[in-house]
Amino acid sequence: MKTLVASLLLTLLVAYVAAERAHEMSCTDVDMCIAPCISYLTGEQQSPAPACCDGLKKLRTLVAGTTAERRFACNCIKQAAAHLKNLKDDAVSKLPAACGTPLPFPISLEYDCSSLP
Structure with missing residues (x-):
């Protein structure tokens, strides 16, 4: 019985640590x-600035870990995009390719982040 309880507690601890790690990244x-x-995504610039592409590369590094991290970041992007006016769908969808930095999920308000593997 003690072994079962200890095993259950260890399992819960591992799950808790994994959940906390997923949220080390913030929105x-x-x-x-x-x-x-933003200037590129709203059509103010014809191409993304170097700082934009550097940020996208950093984002790719942030989401390189777990599924939970990718889902978390995906939802953060959706929340931010929902508050921006005049987003150009074409620029949004082309951003990763324009920077040569593919992401493990599309940048889209319609994408279901919970479907990320």
Whole structure:
């Protein structure tokens, strides 16, 4: 019985640590990566600035870990995008390719972040 309880407690501890690690990244971290891209995403610039592409590369590094991290970042981007006016869908969808930095999820308000593997 003690072994079962100890095993259950260990399992819960591991799950808790994994959940905490997924949230080491904050939406502010994600927003800081994407912020230099706003001029491009709203059509004010024809191409993304170097700072935008650098931010996208940093974002790709942030989400390189777990599924939970990718889902978290995806939802942060959706929340930020929902507050921006005049986003150009074409620029949004082309941003990763324009920077040569593919992400493990599309940048889209319609994408279901919970479907990320």
